[in-house]
Amino acid sequence: MKVESITLHRVGMPLVRPFETSFGRETERVVLLVHLVTDVGEGWGECVAGKTPGYSSEYVEGCAHVIEHHLAPLLFRAPHVRAADLERLFAPVVGHRMAKAALEAAVLDAELRASGISFAHYLGAVRTEVDCGVSVGISPSIDELLTEVQGYVDAGYRRIKLKIKPGWDFEPVRRVRDLLGPDAALQVDANTAYTREDIAHLSRLDDSGLLLIEQPFDEEDIASHVVLAQAIETPVCLDESIVSVGVAIDAIDRGATSIVNIKPGRVGGYLPAVAIHDACRARGIPVWCGGMLETGIGRAMNVALAALPGFTLPGDTSASDRYYAEDLTEPFVLDDGRLAVPTGPGSGVTVRTELVREWGLQPPVLLT
Ligand code: OSB
Ligand code: MG
Structure with a gap:
């Protein structure tokens, strides 16, 4: 498939109770979401990086930056994108695995939805x-x-x-x-x-x-x-x-x-x-x-x-x-x-886009 656009959303999700670990205490998760539009349909991916680099060196703004400036251009340049080829496509970028994973999830979601196959x-x-x-x-x-x-x-x-x-x-x-x-x-x-x-x-x-x-x-x-x-x-x-x-x-x-x-x-x-x-x-x-x-x-x-x-x-x-x-x-x-285990095509779940918009922490960033 061909990737036409990628939209980055930062969403604030209050936790039902604070979550404290040896590296910090969170009361709200800041979630970076990737919304992919391709010639065969759409896909969503979630980036697991935290707001701060406490669990790993990656964090939300770092992931957003590396997606925008380094990974998205590789996707846009590729004539045919397949999830199975992404490790090789992203190889010029060292590390940044959480950022890569968010894009991989969105590519997989789009690809599998288009072919009617579930993640499972x-x-x-x-x-x-x-x-x-x-x-x-x-x-x-x-x-x-x-x-x-x-x-x-x-x-x-x-x-x-x-x-x-x-x-x-x-x-x-x-x-x-x-x-x-x-x-x-x-x-x-x-x-x-x-x-x-x-x-x-x-x-x-x-x-x-x-x-x-x-x-x-x-x-x-x-x-x-x-x-x-x-x-x-x-x-x-x-x-x-x-x-x-x-x-x-x-x-x-x-x-x-x-x-x-x-x-x-x-x-x-x-x-x-x-x-x-x-x-x-x-x-x-x-x-x-x-x-x-x-x-x-x-x-x-x-x-x-x-x-x-x-x-x-x-x-x-x-x-x-x-x-x-x-x-x-x-x-x-x-x-x-x-x-x-969800059985529908792709992730099998439907993203509530109105909530993504409503809880957005800043305007979405559209990359083309
Ligand atoms: O170490 O497993 C961890 C959450 C954030 C960062 C690191 C960890 C965790 C958890 C929560 O333990 C697991 C979950 O319920 O999602
Ligand atoms: Mg752990």
């Missing part, structure tokens, strides 16, 4: 619904944390993930374990808040029977994760570090990660995400689908990805109402702890 079918899904977990932020107090977790248990979530940082680790984790009982699926995510000197300290988490500990150390510090994995019983799972299939294979081969969190935005798109899934599956490494507080646009595609066979653990693919009072698409609603 195209990516290789084997399930019609996916098990859902929920990621619980750092709380002002343990009592408030327990109340929030109880609400998610009542809603039916099949796995709880607690954000941790130095000073907010064993005690909240132990109290939540007591609340949930010994058999419930519980895991933690440190978002790089610890260092190798904390290994003895982190080994105390072994008493809480966790499914995994996610990304305790710096993104680039694979070596310390290897040392940790040898020192503790809790499986180590990388998030921030896994930026490509090559890094994933290296981290697995070195013993740094025995479970992998796959986020399409972090790895440059859904097709690189499938490549990581395939590499993990071939090595017997379970994967799960991470989240970046997506709206219904990104969520629809993540749920499709999470329906692939190697996604054997519940993902951070929570229902719309865990994040937003109103979503940018029809809401994703939990049913018995699961979300249904």
Whole structure:
């Protein structure tokens, strides 16, 4: 297909409750959306970058800039655009995977809508619904944390993930374990808040029977994760570090990660995400689908990805109402702890363009 125009929207989405991690506290998500018009139809993509470069080096305005000045021109210049060719087309731009992923999602959406194929079918899904977990932020107090977790248990979530940082680790984790009982699926995510000197300290988490500990150390510090994995019983799972299939294979081969969190935005798109899934599956490494507080646009595609066979653990693919009072698409609603995989062409959801306009933080930017 030929890309005719790209419109960038910045949308402000108030969260139903603040989301605090070891790298910051968010009360509103600023979402960059990509709307593509092509000769065969339209497509939408959501960029997962945050307002600030706290989770990764990418952030909304950086992504908007690199799309406008470096990636969009490559798309406009290409006589025939296919999602499968984008990694090669975008190769002149180093990194900027979240920006590339947003465009890849929009190209895939347009391409699949035009051919009447769903994301799930195209990516290789084997399930019609996916098990859902929920990621619980750092709380002002343990009592408030327990109340929030109880609400998610009542809603039916099949796995709880607690954000941790130095000073907010064993005690909240132990109290939540007591609340949930010994058999419930519980895991933690440190978002790089610890260092190798904390290994003895982190080994105390072994008493809480966790499914995994996610990304305790710096993104680039694979070596310390290897040392940790040898020192503790809790499986180590990388998030921030896994930026490509090559890094994933290296981290697995070195013993740094025995479970992998796959986020399409972090790895440059859904097709690189499938490549990581395939590499993990071939090595017997379970994967799960991470989240970046997506709206219904990104969520629809993540749920499709999470329906692939190697996604054997519940993902951070929570229902719309865990994040937003109103979503940018029809809401994703939990049913018995699961979300249904969309079946319609492309992402299978309809973007509520009136809300995109109404909640726009600045006038849309039209690129041609
Ligand atoms: O580390 O998984 C993470 C949100 C923003 C940035 C990083 C992370 C997260 C989450 C939330 O944990 C997952 C979700 O519910 O979307
Ligand atoms: Mg994480």
